[in-house]
Amino acid sequence: MKxxxxxxxxxxxxxxxxNVGLLLAYYLPYGNEILYLNxxxxxxxxxxxxxxxxxxxxxxxxxxxxxxxxWRYRYAVLIALAGLVTIPTAYFVxxxxxxxxxxxxxxxxxxxxxxxxxxxxxxxxxxxxxxxxHTMAAFALYSLLALFVGQEHRRWGLALALLAAxxxxxxxxxxxxxLADVLAGAALGLLVGWAVWRLDQTPFFQEKRLLDGRIKVG
Numbered sequence: 451m452k453x454x455x456x457x458x459x460x461x462x463x464x465x466x467x468x469n470v471g472l473l474l475a476y477y478l479p480y481g482n483e484i485l486y487l488n489x490x491x492x493x494x495x496x497x498x499x500x501x502x503x504x505x506x507x508x509x510x511x512x513x514x515x516x517x518x519x520x521w522r523y524r525y526a527v528l529i530a531l532a533g534l535v536t537i538p539t540a541y542f543v544x545x546x547x548x549x550x551x552x553x554x555x556x557x558x559x560x561x562x563x564x565x566x567x568x569x570x571x572x573x574x575x576x577x578x579x580x581x582x583x584h585t586m587a588a589f590a591l592y593s594l595l596a597l598f599v600g601q602e603h604r605r606w607g608l609a610l611a612l613l614a615a616x617x618x619x620x621x622x623x624x625x626x627x628x629l630a631d632v633l634a635g636a637a638l639g640l641l642v643g644w645a646v647w648r649l650d651q652t653p654f655f656q657e658k659r660l661l662d663g664r665i666k667v668g
Contacts, residue, residue, distance in 0.1 A: 453597070453644070460596040460607030464589075464640075467615040471633045481561070483622055483629045484552055488566040491623070496568045499620040506584035506617035508533065510591060518598075524650065524661035525598050532590045532646045539642065540583035540635075549580035552625050571624050582627040582635035588617035589639025590646070597647050614639070 454460050474483060504510070511533040518526035553573040556562045567573060592610040599606045618636055621627040627635075649655065 453647075454593055454607075454640070456601070457596050457599075457604045457607040459605050460593070460611045463608060463611040463615065464593075464636075467611070467618070468633065468636065471618075471629055471636075475629045475633065478629075480630075481552065481555060481559075481628065484625050485564055487623055488564075491566050491568050495623070499623045500568065500571065502613075502616045503584055503620040503624060503626075505613055506586075506588035506591075506620075511587070514591065514595065519665045520667065521598070521664055522661070523663050524655075524658075525594075527661060528594060528646050528650055529591065531649070532594055532642055533587070535642050535646065536583070536587045536590050536639070539638065540581065540586050543581055543634075543638070544578045544583070547580045548577040549631070550577055551575050551579045552628060555579075555628075565625060568624055571626075574626055579627055580631045580634060581638055582618065582621045582631040584621055585614075585618040585627070585632045585635030586639040586642070588614040589636045590642040591639075593640050593643035594646060597643070 454464070478486075511529055515526045515529040515533075518529055550558065551574050553562070553565070554575045554577070556565050592614040596604075596607045596610045599610075614636070618632040621632055621635075622629055655661070
């Protein structure tokens with residue numbers, strides 16, 4: 451059975467993302483990863499990261515889900531399942547940990563004036579920071595797509611891993627999440643992608659041959 455471990459083009463950049471992220475989280479004081487990006491919160495970076503962060507939202511699931519109908523119905527169903535699993539899982543974990551969002555944290559520590567924000571971005575407040583739902587969704591979706599492409603087109607794994615990682619970076623850049631939130635979201639997203647892929651290997655799904663059809667053009 452295929453797994454992301456079989457696609458080094460996805461696996462290596464993903465592991466690099468985690469290793470670099472863990473090192474930064476270990477050595478940087480909590481919150482400084484957001485403040486260090488203050489000087490970069492200007493154009494064109496602000497617009498680029500506002501676009502990238504949307505790649506971890508419902509739009510991406512919808513777009514790839516529709517495209518998958520022309521590939522295999524099975525893949526469209528799995529993408530939908532990944533999205534449906536991600537939403538309640540992220541909500542449950544957020545509610546369980548109740549971690550301050552960056553703007554709430556900086557306000558509580560009298561550090562709000564030190565933060566430069568991206569114009570036009572509404573900062574989420576409250577205790578819903580851990581984990582990053584956008585990052586979780588991105589890694590769930592793009593790890594699944596990396597499994598879909600298989601060995602023949604495995605080099606697409608590099609682009610998919612970079613997209614997922616950039617969504618995570620965008621959450622820190624936009625001051626919506628801390629680095630720890632992003633790393634946790636990435637790990638949970640990979641877990642969701644793996645779980646949905648494993649579910650497809652069960653007899654219940656494998657016996658549904660209709661799912662192997664697709665919309666034919668022309």
